Amino acid sequence: xxxxxxxxxxxxxxxxxxxxxxxxxxxxxxxxxxxxxxxxxxxxxxxxxxxxxxxxxxxxxxxxxxxxxxxxxxxxxxxxxxxxxxxxxxxxxxxxxxxxxxxxxxxxxxxxxxxxxxxxxxxxxxxxxxxxxxxxxxxxxxxxxxxxxxxxxxxxxxxxxxxxxxxxxxxxxxxxxxxxxxxxxxxxxxxxxxxxxxxxxxxxxxxxxxxxxxxxxxxxxxxxxxxxxxxxxxxxxx
Amino acid sequence: xxxxxxxxxxxxxxxxxxxxxxxxxxxxxxxxxxxxxxxxxxxxxxxxxxxxxxxxxxxxxxxxxxxxxxxxxxxxxxxxxxxxxxxxxxxxxxxxxxxxxxxxxxxxxxxxxxxxxxxxxxxxxxxxxxxxxxxxxxxxxxxxxxxxxxxxxxxxxxxxxxxxxxxxxxxxxxxxxxxxxxxxxxxxxxxxxxxxxxxxxxxxxxxxxxxxxxxxxxxxxxxxxxxxxxxxxxxxxx
DNA sequence: TCAAAAGTGTTATCATTACACCCATGG
DNA sequence: CCATGGGTGTAATGATAACACTTTTGA
Numbered sequence: 381x382x383x384x385x386x387x388x389x390x391x392x393x394x395x396x397x398x399x400x401x402x403x404x405x406x407x408x409x410x411x412x413x414x415x416x417x418x419x420x421x422x423x424x425x426x427x428x429x430x431x432x433x434x435x436x437x438x439x440x441x442x443x444x445x446x447x448x449x450x451x452x453x454x455x456x457x458x459x460x461x462x463x464x465x466x467x468x469x470x471x472x473x474x475x476x477x478x479x480x481x482x483x484x485x486x487x488x489x490x491x492x493x494x495x496x497x498x499x500x501x502x503x504x505x506x507x508x509x510x511x512x513x514x515x516x517x518x519x520x521x522x523x524x525x526x527x528x529x530x531x532x533x534x535x536x537x538x539x540x541x542x543x544x545x546x547x548x549x550x551x552x553x554x555x556x557x558x559x560x561x562x563x564x565x566x567x568x569x570x571x572x573x574x575x576x577x578x579x580x581x582x583x584x585x586x587x588x589x590x591x592x593x594x595x596x597x598x599x600x601x602x603x604x605x606x607x608x609x610x611x612x613x614x615x616x617x618x
Numbered sequence: 619x620x621x622x623x624x625x626x627x628x629x630x631x632x633x634x635x636x637x638x639x640x641x642x643x644x645x646x647x648x649x650x651x652x653x654x655x656x657x658x659x660x661x662x663x664x665x666x667x668x669x670x671x672x673x674x675x676x677x678x679x680x681x682x683x684x685x686x687x688x689x690x691x692x693x694x695x696x697x698x699x700x701x702x703x704x705x706x707x708x709x710x711x712x713x714x715x716x717x718x719x720x721x722x723x724x725x726x727x728x729x730x731x732x733x734x735x736x737x738x739x740x741x742x743x744x745x746x747x748x749x750x751x752x753x754x755x756x757x758x759x760x761x762x763x764x765x766x767x768x769x770x771x772x773x774x775x776x777x778x779x780x781x782x783x784x785x786x787x788x789x790x791x792x793x794x795x796x797x798x799x800x801x802x803x804x805x806x807x808x809x810x811x812x813x814x815x816x817x818x819x820x821x822x823x824x825x826x827x828x829x830x831x832x833x834x835x836x837x838x839x840x841x842x843x844x845x846x847x848x849x850x851x852x853x854x855x856x
Numbered sequence: 857t858c859a860a861a862a863g864t865g866t867t868a869t870c871a872t873t874a875c876a877c878c879c880a881t882g883g
Numbered sequence: 884c885c886a887t888g889g890g891t892g893t894a895a896t897g898a899t900a901a902c903a904c905t906t907t908t909g910a
Contacts, residue, residue, distance in 0.1 A: 384620075388670050389627040392711060432626050432709050436700035460698045460713050462674035471670050473630060473713075475698050529767070544861075562864080563900060570898090585861040586907035782888075800891075801873065808871090823888040824880035 390462070390471040394440040395427030395512065397458065397476065397519035398450065400483035401536035406501050407552050409516065410488065411508070412447050413496035418468045419509035421495070425516070427474065428493065440477040448497045449489035454535070455479040459518050466511045478519045480535040527553050531573055534593040540577050542588035543568065573598045628700070628709040632678040633665030633750065635696065635714065635757035636688065638721035639774040644739050645790050647754065648726065649746070650685050651734035656706045657747035659733070663754070665712065666731070678715040686735045687727035692773070693717040697756050704749045716757045718773040765791050769811055772831040778815050780826035781806065811836040 398410040411423045428443040430436060437455060445451045455477040462473040483499065490497040500506065502520065505513070526532050533549055547564050551557070568574065575594045580587040636648040649661045666681040668674060675693060683689045693715040700711040721737065728735045738744065740758065743751070764770050771787055785802050789795070806812065813832045818825040 382622075383624070383626045384622040385627070385629075386621070387667065388621045389623070390630050390668065390670065391623075392628050392630065429625065430628065430700070430711075432628065433702050435702065436698065436711070457697060459695060460674065462668070462713070464671050464673065473668075473674070475700070475711075542862085560900070560902095561862090562902085565863080567899085580862095582909085583861080584909040585859075586863075588862055780889085798874070799889090800875085803890080805872085818889090820882085821888080822882040823886080824890075826889055 388471075390473045391467075391469075392430045393427055393472055393474040394430055394436060394443060395425040395461075395474050395476045395515055396440050396444045396455065397425060397478040397516055398444070398448075398453070399478065399480050399519075399523060399536065400486065400499055401549060401552065402483050402499070402501075405548050405552055408483065408499040408501050409505070410448060410450065411498060411500055411506070412490070412494035413498075414509060415493050415495045422509040423500075423506045424509035425476075425512045426494070426497075430475075436475050437477070440475070446492045447490075447494045449491060450481070450486045453479045453481050453486070458515070458522060461511060461515060463511070474515075476515050476519070478522065480523070480533065482536055482538055484538065524554060531571075531593070531598060540590040540592050542580060542590060544588060546591075626709075628711045629705075629707075630668045631665055631710055631712040632668055632674060632681060633663040633699075633712050633714045633753055634678050634682045634693065635663060635716040635754055636682070636686075636691070637716065637718050637757075637761060637774065638724065638737055639718075639787060639790065640721050640737070640739075643786050643790055646721065646737040646739050647743070648686060648688065649736060649738055649744070650728070650732035651736075652747060653731050653733045660747040661738075661744045662747035663714075663750045664732075664735075665714075668713075674713050675715070678713075684730045685728075685732045687729060688719070688724045691717045691719050691724070696753070696760060699749060699753060701749070712753075714753045714757070716760065718761070718771065720774060720776055722776065762792060769809075769831070769836060778828040778830050780818060780828060782826060784829075 396410075400408045400410065402408055410426065412426050414420055414422050414424050426444050426447040427440070428447070430439040431442075434442065436457070440455055441451070441453075444453075444455075456479065458476040458478045460473065460475045464471055466472065466474070488497045488499070502516075505516070507513075508516065523532070527550065533553060536549055536553075537545060543565055546568065547559055547561065550564070551559055573594050574591040575597075576589055577592045578590045580590055634648075638646045638648065640646055648664065650664050652658055652660050652662050664682050664685040665678070666685070668677040669680075672680065674695070678693055679689070679691075682691075682693075694717065696714040696716045698711065698713045702709055704710065704712070726735045726737070740754075743754070745751075746754065761770070765788065771791060774787055774791075775783060781803055782799075784806065785797055785799065788802070789797055811832050812829040813835075814827055815830045816828050818828055
C-alpha cells in the first residue's frame with residue numbers, strides 16, 4: 381500500500397454517456413459489460429479511475445478508448461456524482477461526461493476491463509451497474525434541454541443529411557410524435573446554418589436536397605446573437 | 619500517515635460561488651481571506667475538503683457555513699475543476715457549487731480557516747487564490763445563461779419587491795444598459811408568476827406595487843410548458 | 857401509373873419592439 | 884408645483900402554427 385495520506389480520500393473516477401443515432405430514428409447509448417467485480421457481467425457506462433497526471437477530460441477520453449475503441453470525439457462535462465454509497469467498494473466520486481456521435485463513424489471493440497461493448501436503444505436499456513441509470517437520466521435530460529437552444533445534434537448525423545433526417549433526429553431526441561414539416565423547415569432554413577451539398581440519389585421517390593452544417597456561419601450567428609441578447613435582455617423562456 | 623491506498627488519489631474539495639445583490643443594482647460574490655498557506659492572506663472562494671461520509675452538496679454547505687456563517691441556501695452544482703496543476707499542494711480536484719442569495723438575509727462572519735469574509739462587487743474583485751477566478755467566470759456565465767430561461771434571481775431580491783427592482787436586477791446580472799420598461803413589464807406580467815402584495819410607502823414619488831414570487835404558479839407553468847415543449851419541438855434558441 | 861417522400865404557398869394569430877404619454881407622491 | 888419614479892396605450896413588425904397542395908423519382 382504505497383500511497384498514504386493524512387486524511388482519507390475518496391477515489392475519483394470518470395464515466396461517459398455516449399449518445400449515437402441509428403438511421404436518424406433510434407437514439408442509443410454505448411455500454412460495456414464489466415469484466416471485473418463489482419458488478420462483473422453487468423452493463424455499465426464506460427469509465428474508470430483518473431490518473432494523477434491527466435485532466436478529467438483526458439481521463440474520460442482515455443477510458444472510453446481503452447474500453448470501447450471509440451476515439452476522436454468532443455465530450456462535455458455533465459455532472460459529478462458523489463453520494464457516499466454509490467459504489468460498494470467505498471467512497472467513489474465520479475465525474476460524468478457526455479458526447480454525441482454519429483454511430484457509423486464509431487465502430488466499437490471490447491477491450492481492457494470489458495467483456496463486451498454494445499449500443500443500446502435508450503428505451504431498451506439493461507439494468508445498469510452502480511448509479512449509472514441515474515447518470516444516464518441526467519445526460520438525457522441535458523441533451524433534451526440543450527437541443528432546444530443549440531444546434532446540437534449535427535454531430536449525430538452523417539456529414540451530409542436531408543432535412544427529413546434532421547427532423548427525425550429532433551423527433552427522436554425529444555421523444556415527440558411528429559413535428560410539423562413545413563414549420564420545421566422554415567425555421568431551420570431561416571437560421572441559415574445549413575449549406576446545400578448535392579442531391580440524394582437512388583431513392584424510389586423525389587430525391588432530397590442534401591445539406592451539411594455550416595459551422596462558420598453558426599459561430600457567426602452565435603457571436604451576433606450574443607450582442608443581440610445583451611440588447612434584448614432576458615427571455616425567460618422557462 | 620494512517621490512510622493508505624494501492625493507487626494514488628487526488629484530494630477532493632468543494633468551492634462555492636455565492637452571488638448576492640446589493641440594492642438591486644450591484645452584483646457581488648462572497649469571498650474569504652485565507653488563514654493558511656498556500657495563498658495565506660489571499661482572497662478565495664469559500665470551500666474545503668470533502669469528508670468521507672457527506673455528499674458533495676453537504677460538504678459545500680458545511681464549508682460555506684464554517685467559513686462564512688452563511689447557511690440555509692439552495693446551491694446548485696456548477697462544474698468540476700480538475701487540472702493537474704490547479705493547486706500547489708498537489709493534485710486537488712474541486713467540485714464547484716453556486717447559489718443566489720439576498721444579501722440582507724445573509725450576514726457574514728469570518729470563522730474557521732478564514733481571516734476575513736466579505737462581499738465583493740463582481741467588477742472589483744481582488745486577485746483570487748488558485749484557479750478561483752476561472753471558477754467565478756464559469757459561474758457568472760452560467761448565471762447569465764440561466765437567467766434567460768428561468769425565473770432565477772428571485773432569490774436575490776427581498777421577499778417583496780417592485781417591478782423596477784426586478785428589472786434593475788436583470789440589467790445588473792446581464793450587464794446591460796437598460797431594458798425597455800414597457801416591454802419588460804408586459805413580459806413579466808404575462809407569465810403570471812408574480813402576485814401583488816401591497817403597496818410601497820414613504821417614497822417621494824408615486825408608490826409602486828409590491829410583488830412576491832408565486833412559486834406554485836411557476837411550477838405549474840413549468841409542468842404545462844413541458845408538454846407544450848414536447849408538442850412544439852425544438853426551438854433552437856441558439 | 858402509383859407509392860413514397862420531397863418540397864412549397866398562404867393565412868390567422870400571437871409575441872416583440874419601439875415609441876410617447878399620463879399618474880401619484882413627498883418635499 | 885415640480886422632481887421622481889410608477890405605470891399604461893398602441894401600432895408596426897416579425898415569428899409561429901396550422902393546413903393543403905404540388906413535384907419528382909424508381910419500380
